[in-house]
Amino acid sequence: MDNKFFITLVPGNTFIDKLTGKTKVRIFLLLIIILTATWDIRVILPILLLSIIMLISIKPDVKKNVAIIIFVILMNLFNLFLTWIIKPDYGLEMVGGSTVLFKFTDFYIVTAETMWYFLVRLLKFLASFLVSLTFIQSITPSELAAGLHSIKIPYKICMIVSLAFRYIPDITRDFTNIKISMQTRGLELDSRKSSILTRLKQYVLILIPLIITSFDRVGNIANAMDLRGFGKNKDKTYYCEHEDTKGDKMLVPFIIFLILLYIALVVYKAVYKAPFEVWAPWIQ
Amino acid sequence: MNKTLSQKLLGTWNTKTIVGVAIGAALFGVLMNYGGIKVTTNTSLTSAYVIPAIVGALFGPLPAGLAAGLGNVVADLLGGWGFWFDWSLGNFVAGYFAGLVGLFGANVEEGVFTVKHAVIYAILCIIGCALGFGVVTPFLTYMWYSSELTITWIQAWAAIVSDATVLIVVGIPLLFALAKRNARGTNLSKED
Structure with missing residues (x-):
């Protein structure tokens, strides 16, 4: 039963495993916050690619990971299907258009915008899922505690x-x-x-x-x-929290970049009030 | 041992409480993953929801809420299906309410849990679940994911019904059992 779990108790020896808990927790939280905040595929797609690279780089147990990824994709597809059953023309609200591609009945239509919204949503959820899957498999409980403490959690x-x-x-x-x-x-x-x-x-x-x-x-x-x-x-110090390694120092600019990206996203959303939540290339 | 109102609302915080919340969260996480029957996506009829009831009865409402909220994060980490912080916060609210029964004189640690307390507990559970999963979670889901609310509503209703059922159907016998086990000196009568 325990080998079904994804927690690691022994740190591995890949690049991500060797980082301090501080860096891991910060990058993870920033990526999750950005993914939660945005619906823009131009932001989601690079993060998805990054998360795939990160997941592969920690050399996880392939069988276990593939099984859970397939399960999550199926669950999300089922959720999307339910959404489509309830509101086939959901793209009109979210993307702003309804180009009919296919018609079952007058109500059950397949529009390009709805499909685009579903695609973006699937990628968004998949990206945040892969980020957390990588995070879980690369951090030990003590490092997690130390990392949380480094962002001023009591x-x-x-x-x-x-x-x-x-x-x-x-x-x-x-x-x-x-x-x-x-x-x-x-x-x-x-x-x-x-x-x-x-x-x-x-x-x-x-x-x-x-x-x-x-x-x-x-x-x-x-x-x-x-x-x-x-x-x-x-206050309390953590035994597992070691000095910054080379990798930690290398990733400081990346963390700053993520913070700036988040601020940019929020400011962009506040200043340029997009009429629709989801950006699509063919909608002006 | 009389507790002040703020102590009753926040729970008493010492090392024992911290360990209790931690074990509660761990139990919650494990039961979320293994002790349940799936109802809809993201919700299941899970035995995990008795944990806030017990932590609440032993340590107070805030520990109960934390055990449920952090327990959900633990469950997400264990299951590996990604984080649903909107549900974690909903759980926090529901757990907090389930733990409030101590305000009305129930004290499972000393063996005091009567039918009156069971009724109050049932009402609190329904209010807590309705507030947590019916208001907090859909609101946060809308704020963060702006996803279709209809589905969230379906899930929320499934969660309210299933979690309140577990809290009441499984929780009350369990609390009675725990109270009976912890009862000290209740069968003694004072001699003149």
Whole structure:
């Protein structure tokens, strides 16, 4: 079960892996913010290409990654299909035009603008998905905490994040153990053999021991942390946060460029009020 | 042990709370990925939503909200399907409300959880889910992605119904069980 997860606990040795948590978190957050803010394919496409390069550069587990990428693309296509069912002429609102390409009925039409909007939306989601997939696979929980702390998030919140990741393997192990031992006692969890409500009730039987064992640990961990003086000082340093490497120094201009790009996007949006959200080459 | 109103609203923050929220978030993340049945895209009938109820009962509303919100981020990271911060914030609101039951005298840590508290808890869950997934999430989704609201509404309704169901159907028996387990000295009577 744990090998299905995407968290890395041991840092790798590629270029991105070797960067400090600070740089990784900053680049990731900036890319996600930019992707969230824009609908412009001229911005999205380069970031998508960059994210593909980044993903390949960290040499991930191919099988696992391909499976999740296909799953996400299918899920997004399904979402787009639902959108089309509800509003076939959505491109009129978003892109500003409706060039009919194909007609099923008077209501169910396929327009170039709607398809363009769907394409942009798919690329936008795919880009932010690939960015986060790369991020997850290249950062360890401690680095994540250190990186979050470097952008002035209170260290107690960072501690929550890194502790949560620390205990996920433990919890999954307990969950699997309890589930298997309950199933050997005759608990039916197969969706073909029992209805949703009975399954939901049966999950309670797994949940109670899982929750009790998990929360029983809280006292021990908290005492151990208190004994080591956690929360005594106002600030905290991180063991895994090393000095900037060559790569970190190289990427400083890139981070500044991303910040400027974001500011430019916001200013452009505020000054030049585009009549439609999504830019298309053939719409003036 | 009497707590002030602000303590009840914010929860008591010490090392134990931090660890509790962390474990809650981790449990939330794992259950989001494995303890659920898919309803629509992005939403599922998941057992994860009992976690805010428990964290809220043990530590207070703000820890409950944080456990749900951060738990959703953890779930996104584990699942690897990208981040949905709009849903995380919706979860935060829903979790906060689920944790508010302590305001009305319930104290699971000391074993106090009665039928009255269960009813209040159920109402709070419905309000929280409606506010979190019916108002906060669609608003943020619109602000950030400006995507078709109809789909978000469908997902929001699925989320409200499924999460409120889990919070109530699974959460109440669980809270009763936890309260019974933590009950200390409730079966003692005072001797003259």
